[in-house]
Amino acid sequence: MSVAPVSVPHARALEAWRSAAPAAPRACELPVPELLHGFHPDHRPGAMQTLRVGPSAGLPCPAELADLLQADSLVEDVDIAGAPMLDTDVLVIGGGGAGCIAALTAARAGARVLLATKLRIGDSNTVMAEGGIQAAVGAEDSLQRHFEDTLRAGHFAADKALVSALVSDGPDAVRWLIQEGMSFDLTENSQRMGGTLLRKTPGGATAARLLSYRDFTGLELMRAVREATLLQPSIVIMDRHPAMELLTDDRGRCAGAALHDLARGRTVLVRAGATVLATGGSGRLHIAGFPTSNHYGATADGLVLAYRLGAPLREIDSFQYHPTGIAWPHHLEGALVSEAARSSGAFLVNGLGQRFVEELRPRDVVASAILREIAEGRGVERDGSTGVFLDTPSLERAQPGILGRSLVTLTHLAHRAGFDAAAEPFLIRPTLHYQNGGVAIDPSGRTDVPGLLCAGEVVGGLHGRNRMMGNALLELVAFGRRAGAAAAADARGERPRNVGLTHLADWRRALLIQGLSLSRKAPMIFPPYGNFDAATARGKAA
Amino acid sequence: MADDAAVTEHVHFVFDGHRIESSSKTSLLQAWAAAGLPLTENVGCMGQGVCGACRVLVRRKGERLAGTALACETLPEEGMQVSFLDHFPARRPHAYDLHALTDSWTAIDEIDKVFPEAKNCRHCSGCDRACPKGIEVQRMVNLAAVGQAFAAAELFDHCVMCNLCVAACPEHIDPAHLGQFVRRMAASLTLRPSDLIMRLHEIEDGRQVIDPDAPGANPPVAP
Numbered sequence: 001m002s003v004a005p006v007s008v009p010h011a012r013a014l015e016a017w018r019s020a021a022p023a024a025p026r027a028c029e030l031p032v033p034e035l036l037h038g039f040h041p042d043h044r045p046g047a048m049q050t051l052r053v054g055p056s057a058g059l060p061c062p063a064e065l066a067d068l069l070q071a072d073s074l075v076e077d078v079d080i081a082g083a084p085m086l087d088t089d090v091l092v093i094g095g096g097g098a099g100c101i102a103a104l105t106a107a108r109a110g111a112r113v114l115l116a117t118k119l120r121i122g123d124s125n126t127v128m129a130e131g132g133i134q135a136a137v138g139a140e141d142s143l144q145r146h147f148e149d150t151l152r153a154g155h156f157a158a159d160k161a162l163v164s165a166l167v168s169d170g171p172d173a174v175r176w177l178i179q180e181g182m183s184f185d186l187t188e189n190s191q192r193m194g195g196t197l198l199r200k201t202p203g204g205a206t207a208a209r210l211l212s213y214r215d216f217t218g219l220e221l222m223r224a225v226r227e228a229t230l231l232q233p234s235i236v237i238m239d240r241h242p243a244m245e246l247l248t249d250d251r252g253r254c255a256g257a258a259l260h261d262l263a264r265g266r267t268v269l270v271r272a273g274a275t276v277l278a279t280g281g282s283g284r285l286h287i288a289g290f291p292t293s294n295h296y297g298a299t300a301d302g303l304v305l306a307y308r309l310g311a312p313l314r315e316i317d318s319f320q321y322h323p324t325g326i327a328w329p330h331h332l333e334g335a336l337v338s339e340a341a342r343s344s345g346a347f348l349v350n351g352l353g354q355r356f357v358e359e360l361r362p363r364d365v366v367a368s369a370i371l372r373e374i375a376e377g378r379g380v381e382r383d384g385s386t387g388v389f390l391d392t393p394s395l396e397r398a399q400p401g402i403l404g405r406s407l408v409t410l411t412h413l414a415h416r417a418g419f420d421a422a423a424e425p426f427l428i429r430p431t432l433h434y435q436n437g438g439v440a441i442d443p444s445g446r447t448d449v450p451g452l453l454c455a456g457e458v459v460g461g462l463h464g465r466n467r468m469m470g471n472a473l474l475e476l477v478a479f480g481r482r483a484g485a486a487a488a489a490d491a492r493g494e495r496p497r498n499v500g501l502t503h504l505a506d507w508r509r510a511l512l513i514q515g516l517s518l519s520r521k522a523p524m525i526f527p528p529y530g531n532f533d534a535a536t537a538r539g540k541a542a
Numbered sequence: 543m544a545d546d547a548a549v550t551e552h553v554h555f556v557f558d559g560h561r562i563e564s565s566s567k568t569s570l571l572q573a574w575a576a577a578g579l580p581l582t583e584n585v586g587c588m589g590q591g592v593c594g595a596c597r598v599l600v601r602r603k604g605e606r607l608a609g610t611a612l613a614c615e616t617l618p619e620e621g622m623q624v625s626f627l628d629h630f631p632a633r634r635p636h637a638y639d640l641h642a643l644t645d646s647w648t649a650i651d652e653i654d655k656v657f658p659e660a661k662n663c664r665h666c667s668g669c670d671r672a673c674p675k676g677i678e679v680q681r682m683v684n685l686a687a688v689g690q691a692f693a694a695a696e697l698f699d700h701c702v703m704c705n706l707c708v709a710a711c712p713e714h715i716d717p718a719h720l721g722q723f724v725r726r727m728a729a730s731l732t733l734r735p736s737d738l739i740m741r742l743h744e745i746e747d748g749r750q751v752i753d754p755d756a757p758g759a760n761p762p763v764a765p
Contacts, residue, residue: 119583119585119586119595120583120586120595120629122586122593122703123585123586123587123593123595124586127586127587127592127593128587128590128592128593135738136741137735137737137738137741138737139737139740142750143745143750143751143752144750144752144753144756144758147752147754147759148756148758148759151759152758156760156761160754160759161754164752164754167752168745168750168752171738171741171742171745172742172745174738175738175742178729178730178733179640179641179730180640180726180730181640181722181725181726181727181728181729181730182726182729183725183728183729183733184733184735186735192732192733192734193732193733193734194734194735194736195735195736196735196736196737197735197737197738214699216592218592219592219702223701223703223722223725224722224725224726224729226703227719227722227723227726228640228726230635231635231637231638231639231640239629240582240583262582262583295586295587295588295593296581296585296586296587296588297586329567330565330567330568330572331567331568331569331572331589331617332589334589335589335590336590383567412591416591416615526581526582529575529576529581530575530580530581530582530585531575531578531579531580531581532580532581532582537580542580542582542583
């Protein structure tokens with residue numbers, strides 16, 4: 001798109017909205033395949049490149065990610081020559097939900113664990129998850145239905161063995177979370193002992209299966225799990241230690257990682273019998289120029305490290321754009337307005353005061369319909385940002401009190417944006433939300449590289465080409481536990497020797513053969529607007 | 543409503559010793575990054591206000607005292623003085639093993655055993671003033687100290703674990719961790735949903751087997 005389309009100025013759009021509110025229902029007249037093909041960001045012409053080096057050469061991949069996957073290492077032999085070396089049984093990279101749960105599980109299985117995280121333990125997408133966690137606990141529901149719903153929502157692209165493991169772990173994952181001290185919503189007038197869990201229906205599900213804690217389920221999960229991790233003997237936590245490169249031993253096993261100690265500006269090596277990557281997603285790559293709902297550290301570091309070491313990836317051309325991210329004000333751009341607004345009955349309205357899609361269609365459909373309105377000049381423009389309206393005032397008028405009663409986070413968000421959600425509609429636009437694909441694993445969490453395991457959003461194969469709401473929190477518990485247990489078992493008796501960067505010689509040769517530059521370095525560690533270039537700032541305390 | 547563009551103003555403020563000129567409509571955190579300063583800590587969710595990473599001390603023009611806030615939720619003002627409050631590890635960990643708490647008769651005694659300082663609260667309300675979420679921290683501490691675990695747990699519902707109350711407490715009570723202790727205790731000792739337990743029994747008895755080749759597990763075949 002070279003020329004920005006003309007949009008309706010905010011004041012004029014407000015008038016149109018006011019005179020038509022509540023707007024009459026109107027379905028999108030374009031058939032779904034045409035809508036997705038024409039307007040979903042995954043399908044933009046030129047959006048994808050073909051990977052030329054590495055174990056998944058030939059796969060399509062967004063240019064922003066391909067640049068990182070096909071880059072050279074930040075680390076040379078000279079950097080690690082005199083670096084201090086720490087020893088541990090299991091190294092966990094990433095301090096979000098998956099990383100903490102893997103670390104806890106490995107430590108309780110008897111392993112010495114070192115958990116290294118780029119920011120601070122708990123800083124992650126996990127803490128930002130609002131909706132809930134899926135687990136088939138309803139009498140009318142079954143593991144089979146959860147299995148089939150997940151496969152269908154992912155357009156049958158997911159790995160059946162992984163999905164089977166995921167859904168089978170659901171009920172036990174919830175019991176495990178309660179044992180760690182996490183609370184869940186119960187049905188009204190339900191007792192804490194013997195009562196029943198409150199269940200909602202996630203988009204694309206055939207049964208009510210979404211368990212929640214208010215509208216901050218991820219925060220409640222992370223609070224309990226972070227506290228458990230902090231209190232667990234035999235876990236050493238290293239905040240502000242991003243991984244720059246994985247280490248190998250002379251048998252090609254993953255043998256740990258080279259970390260960057262940000263506070264001291266130096267490299268620290270960790271030698272480990274098994275390494276779990278739990279580095280999360282990649283929203284901060286701002287693929288196709290989109291804002292993101294992701295936390296600051298989501299820069300695809302784990303994908304880059306695993307790929308360079310020889311672990312195949314899958315479905316890395318598939319991303320989830322959440323329909324309702326904040327478009328205005330600027331300081332909240334990309335932040336999420338929960339799907340609860342639409343499932344409660346809020347409409348989407350364009351700059352002409354018209355609805356343009358059934359609001360509760362799947363996320364990819366609604367997001368594409370919004371992008372179509374913007375592309376065709378029916379968006380709303382305010383202070384240089386373009387979006388469409390999420391009509392919360394009409395919702396409040398139809399169901400008085402709903403904003404203050406059950407959409408607490410949304411009401412709070414409007415307050416921080418400086419307006420009253422009961423009087424003025426939100427200006428929203430799709431926001432980059434989730435990486436559907438990732439590193440290929442088996443049901444134990446092991447990758448194709450011995451000694452390297454993965455858990456959480458960095459994993460591919462669980463969601464196919466579209467993730468259901470509530471399966472991300474389940475995944476990080478189920479596979480955090482699986483990878484933690486497998487890592488503890490793999491580390492038993494493993495003492496890597498001759499640890500180094502032997503894999504990099506082959507990697508650099510492959511880049512040169514393909515005519516790719518060695519001057520581009522990855523992982524990115526922090527987004528460009530963080531004003532920290534890992535390639536040049538190393539050696540200085542940050 | 544006035545034209546939006548006309549309302550945007552530029553403000554000057556000081557952030558960790560750096561003089562920054564910025565739009566009054568970006569958060570303190572965004573203004574820091576937009577000024578070209580390195581952002582490698584004190585940052586997490588960037589605006590949702592749930593991670594508690596971007597803690598700052600803020601003094602507004604004309605005010606004598608500085609208050610605490612989250613930088614992702616606060617907009618800059620002319621003449622404001624701001625500084626990051628680094629994250630610090632709890633140096634006096636109040637250690638407990640939740641899984642060892644199996645006798646609920648003694649659970650309340652555990653609060654005093656693990657957090658003996660809680661009964662020494664001076665009622666200075668420093669924790670209340672420090673909390674960016676408006677939690678009645680001091681009341682939670684007082685309730686927990688007399689064993690009212692559920693009531694205390696409920697008060698800490700919106701905690702984002704920024705630990706500002708931990709920094710503020712002169713008695714080293716660690717209110718944030720005390721709040722989590724009572725919350726975790728309440729859930730792990732008393733939450734026993736019957737539907738979950740019945741389903742777990744079915745799974746253990748082999749009555750929830752997944753058929754990977756069922757018709758619904760494969761793409762619909764075109765007729």
